[in-house]
Amino acid sequence: MLRGNFFRGLGYLGEGFHLIRQPGLRLFVVIPLVINTVLFGLLFYFMGGLFDNLIATAMSWLPDWPWLQALDWLFWILYGAVILLMLAFGFVIVANLIGSPFYGYLAELTEKHLTGQEVSPDDSWVTILKDTPRALWREVQKIVYYLPRAIGLLIIGLIPVVNLAAAVLWFVFNSWMMALQYVDYPADNHKVSFKALRRLLGRAQLSALGFGLPVALAAMVPVLNLVVVPAAVCGATAYWVRENGATRN
Structure with a gap:
């Protein structure tokens, strides 16, 4: 049985966009934003031609059945959506590998803003540098979790x-x-x-999916995907602050 509140989960990204405008959090939004802008420009340049080739390759694998060929437009849309989701999460993976130390600290400052309590007594730049290896290892764990499941879904798509x-x-999985990607930052801080x-x-799957769905959609939209990461x-x-207590009750 699925538990949680899907519609409550939907509201957290909007709250995130409100929080990134707070004075104490802006610096740790600007730095990753600059990184993401450069990264997205490079990714867009290299992936522009690759997208057309991936679509053409996927379509060529379809059997030569008349009724399937008549529905080629539908498969083009479906394959296009799958590839866009893959590219969107690929962008998120690379962006988070680069910006993970900043995001962990941003999560810490956000929690302090929401609760008024310190998460860690040491909040210096030295701490950010010291925590970089651990933050990168957490990103590697997410990639290891993601890749075999993504490959399995890709095979199903063929x-x-x-x-x-x-x-x-793909939408549900993403x-x-x-x-998982973003709640991991406050979780890691604890x-x-x-x-x-x-x-x-997993104890509140509907809340988690409600939060993740608009993030996944926003990550597919150029320009918006640059600011959605710190907002997420x-x-x-x-x-974390609100649902963590709920799932323990």
Whole structure:
């Protein structure tokens, strides 16, 4: 049985966009924003031609059945959606690998803003540098969790007829991954393991999917995807502060 509140989860990203405008948090939004802008420009340059090739390759694998060929426009949309989701999460993965030390600290400052309590007594730049290896290792854990499941869904997407469900499955999976990706920052600040975080989010799957869905959609939109990352970190911290207590009751 699915638990949690999907519609409450939807509201956390909006709260995140409100939080990133707060004076004490802006610096740690500006730095990742500059990084993401450069990264997205490079990714857009290299992926522009690759997108057309991926679509053409996927379409060429379809059987030469008349009724399938008549529905080629539908498969183009479905494959396009799947590839866009893959590229969107790929951008998120690379952006978070580069900006993870800043995002952990942004989550810490956001939690302090929301609760009035210090998460860590040491909040210096030295601490950010010291925590960089641990932050990068957490990102590697997410990639290891993501890749085999993404490959499995990609294989499903290549099976005729069954692939009609691939786009829906990708949206659900990416929503779950976005929740894992960003709630991990406040969880890591509290020394909660990635495995324990998955169990925690699993106790309120609907809330997690509600939070992850708009993040996944925003990550697909050029320009918006540049600012959604810090907003998602702040929104995920609000999620952690409120939902963490709820899932323990």
